[in-house]
Amino acid sequence: xxxxxxxxxxxxxxxxxxxxxxxxxxxxxxxxxxxxxxxxxxxxxxxxxxxxxxxxxxxxxxxxxxxxxxxxxxxxxxxxxxxxxxxxxxxxxxxxxxxxxxxxxxx
Numbered sequence: 001x002x003x004x005x006x007x008x009x010x011x012x013x014x015x016x017x018x019x020x021x022x023x024x025x026x027x028x029x030x031x032x033x034x035x036x037x038x039x040x041x042x043x044x045x046x047x048x049x050x051x052x053x054x055x056x057x058x059x060x061x062x063x064x065x066x067x068x069x070x071x072x073x074x075x076x077x078x079x080x081x082x083x084x085x086x087x088x089x090x091x092x093x094x095x096x097x098x099x100x101x102x103x104x105x106x107x
Contacts, residue, residue, distance in 0.1 A: 001091060004094055004095050004098075005020055007098055032084060036077075036081070036084075039076055042073070043070070043073030043077060046070065047068075051064050051066065052064070052065045052067035053065075
């Protein structure tokens, strides 16, 4: 984000670069990580999965499966990961025309 802001700003030392300095970068990463931790912790605390003995899968064998009590929790966690990956893809797409020394997402 900082590299994109640096190359997109027209005036050196502009307000947008000061707006997203090192403290703000740390807070942004902490907020994204905290969101993931809260979603996972709530899902596992409210409706944890449990082992289920499936006897109908194979005749004569017991297969232990992970039975999910609340599938919506899994989809919320998966959706949040998808949201973060879409944000990363958007930033990589915006940075595709940066100079080669700054562009790690070009290839």
